[in-house]
Amino acid sequence: MDGGIVNTAFVLNNPPADGTEWVELFVREMMSATSTNDARARATIVLESLEKSISASASAEAAQNFHKENMMLKEQIELILRDNIILKRLVAIQHERQKEHKDDRNQEVQQLKQLIAQYQEQLRTLEVNNYSLKMHLQQAQQCNSIPGHFHPDVF
Template sequence: MSAVVCGKRSSYFFEDLNAPSSSSSSSSAAISPPISKRIRCSSSSPVRYSSTRFIAIDRLTLLFPHMDKQLLERALNECGDDIETAIKSLTELRLGTVENFTSVVNSVAGNESNQQFQPQANGFANGEHSQPQSEPVDGAEWVNLFVREMLSASNMDDARTRASRALELLEKSITERVTAEASGLQQENVMMKEQLQVLIQENALLKRAVTIQHERRKEFEDRGQELHNLKQMVSQYQEQLRTLEVSLPNSKNILSTLFSRSQICVHLTSKLNTLACSDCVFFFLIILQVNNYSLTMHLKQAQQGNSIPGRFHPDVF
């Protein structure tokens, strides 16, 4: 049996979808033919329209805007121009068509869902702890998994079982991922601690090396300063020897000897740069004392050999 609904264009699309259901049909509907059949079987004799009929058709058009106007007129004609009966008949016709269309759409969608996800649905329904072929990796895939399981459920108990098992799978996946991330973070923390210990040891060694280098540099500067002072002392003694040589021309040989000794002293001083500072100073002081003592003795001898004190020796002239 065919039905015509939802206007002129939609009437062709929904043909042959309005099949009668045994559960929703009443005893009166089983005895009397449907409205659409009665409309088709009605006479096509012209009907005289009155103002009351026009008002009824306008009311039906307002209540059922998606139905064809000819269908409304035929329904009103079949009901003997009774507007209430026509409204009731058209409402039953519309509800029956919508229910049939919905059942057809649901059956098609259910078949596609069962064909596509039958292995997973069977696994959850039978109580098996089987996991999907590829475990979801993000939120969108988990949502799709839940939707598929809910579509595959046959009743509320089955839906609860499927939801429980899906949640267990999600909890297991989250636990494994969190455990793996925590293990990775712990290993990274251990590596960072080891690197920190190595850096601390290297820092301590560098500090010690800098301290030793600073001490050596300070010691080298002190030795350089002492050597500079000794060189100044040698220069002063050389100047004193030159002054004595000018003031005592008769004791030139003695002064030359002393000057040669002072040169030897300077040479020894240059050689003492490789010795320790304390040893160098001690040795240099001994040499200076010996030179001073020799110079004093020679000067006394020169003064005693002069026959005319305060004058030049007569043999010189």
């Protein structure tokens, strides 16, 4: 780069590492300019090189950030999928338990209905027996030939 216009390919392949080196390159190119037009051409080349360097760096950083974010999202998706599988298992287990409890309750309800029917039948039988005994007692009291009330064990 001694005396001639800055070589764009050289600057892009060996870009300055930091802002200070870019300033040094720019100052060196401006000092090497032989005219205003030469200074403009050199400034244009250095600034275009700086722009391309910044753009390449930004693109690389964006790609790296995108890759990191992509990896984080993949990990989150894997965790969510694992959680989803676990939740599906839990729902299936809960469904089976509810089904078993429902079956148990249905059996219990049927047993209770049978017991109610049995008790109702027993109640009817007891009521009929009670009525029959009441009638027999009344008939026995009417047929008693001895007046007055005597203890039944006396006879």
